Amino acid sequence: MVVPKAKVPDVLQLYHSGCSGGHLGVKRTLLKIRERFYWVHCRDDVDDWCRKCKSCAAVKGPQIRSRGALKHALHIQPFLLSYRSAVHESTSVTPAFANFGRELRLPADLITGIPPCK
Numbered sequence: 001m002v003v004p005k006a007k008v009p010d011v012l013q014l015y016h017s018g019c020s021g022g023h024l025g026v027k028r029t030l031l032k033i034r035e036r037f038y039w040v041h042c043r044d045d046v047d048d049w050c051r052k053c054k055s056c057a058a059v060k061g062p063q064i065r066s067r068g069a070l071k072h073a074l075h076i077q078p079f080l081l082s083y084r085s086a087v088h089e090s091t092s093v094t095p096a097f098a099n100f101g102r103e104l105r106l107p108a109d110l111i112t113g114i115p116p117c118k
Helices: 005-017 025-034 042-052 054-060 074-084 095-100 107-112
Strands: none
Touching (some): 005 042, 025 042, 074 095
C-alpha cells in the first residue's frame, strides 16, 4: 500500500514506537514497514525517526567514536633505542638480549664495523 506523505509519521509511530514496534532499531523497523507499505524515501524517514526517538536515545546513550590507535611519535624512537640497549638492574641484561639472545647492532656499530659485545 502506498502511504501519503501526511500519514508517514503515523505509520512510523505505529511500527517503531507503538505496541507492535518495540523500538527495534532502523533495520527491523524498516523490514516491518516494507512488508505492508511503500513511500518515497522510506529508508531515510525510518532512519531519521529512529535517530530522533527519545526512548531509543535514552537506552543507547551517546555514541562515542573511538580514535585511532596511539602511535609513538618519531622523536621518541632514539630514546626507545637507548632504553632497549641499556642493561637493566633487575635482569642484569638488556631487553634485546633477554628477548633475542643477542645484543642489538647500534648505529655506531654499523658505522665502525665493530661486532657487538657478547
